[in-house]
Structure formats: structure tokens, C-alpha cells
Amino acid sequence: MNILHESSGVTVRRVVDLSDARVPEHAHDWPVLSIFVLGGYLNQTEFGRRVIAGPSAVLYRAGTAHRNTALSVGFEQIEIEFDPEWLGSTAVPSTLVSHWIGGHAGFMARSLAQYCSGAISAAGIRAATCQFMWTVHGAHEVPHAPPWVDVVSQRLREDTSLRVHELARKVGRHPSWLGSAYRQATGERLLEAAARFRIECASRLLRETDQSYAHVALEAGFCDQSHMNRSFRRILRRLPTAVRQDHCRLGTATALHPKRP
Numbered sequence: 231m232n233i234l235h236e237s238s239g240v241t242v243r244r245v246v247d248l249s250d251a252r253v254p255e256h257a258h259d260w261p262v263l264s265i266f267v268l269g270g271y272l273n274q275t276e277f278g279r280r281v282i283a284g285p286s287a288v289l290y291r292a293g294t295a296h297r298n299t300a301l302s303v304g305f306e307q308i309e310i311e312f313d314p315e316w317l318g319s320t321a322v323p324s325t326l327v328s329h330w331i332g333g334h335a336g337f338m339a340r341s342l343a344q345y346c347s348g349a350i351s352a353a354g355i356r357a358a359t360c361q362f363m364w365t366v367h368g369a370h371e372v373p374h375a376p377p378w379v380d381v382v383s384q385r386l387r388e389d390t391s392l393r394v395h396e397l398a399r400k401v402g403r404h405p406s407w408l409g410s411a412y413r414q415a416t417g418e419r420l421l422e423a424a425a426r427f428r429i430e431c432a433s434r435l436l437r438e439t440d441q442s443y444a445h446v447a448l449e450a451g452f453c454d455q456s457h458m459n460r461s462f463r464r465i466l467r468r469l470p471t472a473v474r475q476d477h478c479r480l481g482t483a484t485a486l487h488p489k490r491p
Contacts, residue, residue, distance in 0.1 A: 239316030285336030285417035336417020347467035
């Protein structure tokens with residue numbers, strides 16, 4: 231866990247879980263807005279189980295117990311824990327757990343995560359959080375994405391070099407339709423998803439192995455190390471060297487966690 235910002239009424243932190251890690255059941259004294267960054271996890275609350283592996287946000291009311299199990303690529307999220315009075319008149323959902331997955335809410339969650347990865351000010355984080363909460367206020371939970379979305383995502387995860395027409399052929403759709411429909415359903419463009427999948431793979435290798443940067447770049451599907459650096463800077467707002475530091479910070483956990491090639 232890495233504290234990104236802390237001021238009266240709010241704490242912003244980056245939370246990283248290694249592949250297949252289990253986070254025991256826990257709750258927070260204040261509401262927590264968990265914003266997806268990378269990877270995926272199985273989220274479990276008293277209301278059921280849900281796999282989350284794309285642009286999204288989850289809001290837990292104070293005292294709401296939840297537990298997570300990271301998927302095979304690990305998981306990274308940004309948590310904003312806040313005093314409700316800190317948001318002022320901004321409405322906070324009354325439900326104990328709120329999921330906003332994909333769609334425009336997913337796009338807004340990506341924007342909020344990117345803001346939190348940069349230089350954060352007290353006024354800025356409040357304004358950004360308020361904007362997100364007002365955007366999703368009153369929105370119903372997005373139903374599960376249609377099956378073709380999962381097919382496209384899985385094929386793209388397996389081979390990030392696939393072109394739109396190749397993906398469209400796989401699901402029997404027109405290429406021009408697929409691009410806009412995928413973005414509407416997931417909150418990110420196909421090219422953004424492909425870049426995220428490469429970064430997820432590279433991040434796991436950086437955190438859980440001692441492979442060189444050049445080897446990680448090729449293994450993850452980047453053209454070279456420079457390409458990897460540019461993608462990390464654009465999407466994560468930090469470089470692979472910063473992600474590798476998690477290897478040291480999570481040293482104890484890594485030692486207990488079997489490394490995979």
C-alpha cells in the first residue's frame with residue numbers, strides 16, 4: 231500500500247496485490263471508493279461474488295465487509311477513503327455496495343485513476359471525486375456485458391497485436407461497429423485495452439520476477455523497452471522502474487508467494 235495523498239477528510243492510496251493473492255474480509259471506518267487500474271479480482275460481499283477486470287469503481291459504505299482474491303495477473307487499484315462531510319452536498323449512494331462497471335462510468339473511473347496517479351492537491355481530489363460521484367449519481371448498475379465483449383477481450387488479452395477486423399471476424403460483427411460498441415460497453419477503446427493488457431503482463435513480471443526490463447518488454451508484447459516506457463507513462467502515469475520498486479516494497483509477500491516464469 232502506498233499513500234498518494236492525505237489531508238483532512240480524505241486519504242488516497244495505491245493498493246497492489248500479487249497474482250492469486252487473497253485479501254481477507256475487512257471493512258473501513260469511512261466510505262471507500264475503489265477505482266480499477268490494472269489486473270482483475272474476485273470481489274465478495276454479503277450480496278454475492280463478482281469478477282472485476284476492467285474500467286470500473288466500487289463504493290463501500292462505512293463498515294461494509296468485503297474480501298478480494300486477485301486473478302492470475304494480480305491487481306492494482308486506487309482507494310479514496312473519505313469522510314462523507316468532506317464531499318459536502320455531493321450525494322453518496324445509500325446502498326452498502328455500489329458497482330459501476332464499464333460504460334461511461336468506467337471511462338470516468340479511468341480518468342479519476344489517472345488524476346490520482348499524478349500530482350494531487352486537496353482541492354483537486356475533492357473536485358475530481360465530486361465530479362465522478364455526480365456523474366454516476368442515480369445511475370443503475372450496468373448489467374453484465376454481452377458475451378461478445380468477453381470473447382473480444384479474451385482474444386485481445388491472448389494476442390494484443392490483433393487488428394480490429396480480426397477481432398470483428400471472430401465475433402461475426404462489422405469492424406466499424408465493433409470499435410464503438412466495445413468502447414460503449416467497457417469504457418475504453420480496443421487500443422487502450424490492448425495497451426492495458428500488455429502493461430498488466432509487464433507489471434506482474436516486474437513485481438514478481440527478476441527479469442530484465444528488455445526481457446519483460448518483449449514477453450509482454452511491446453516492440454521494445456522504449457515502447458514499454460511510453461505506454462506506462464501514458465496509461466499509468468509512471469515508469470516501469472517505479473512498478474519494479476513494488477518488488478522491493480512487497481519483498482516479504484513475494485518471498486512467500488511462488489514466482490512464475
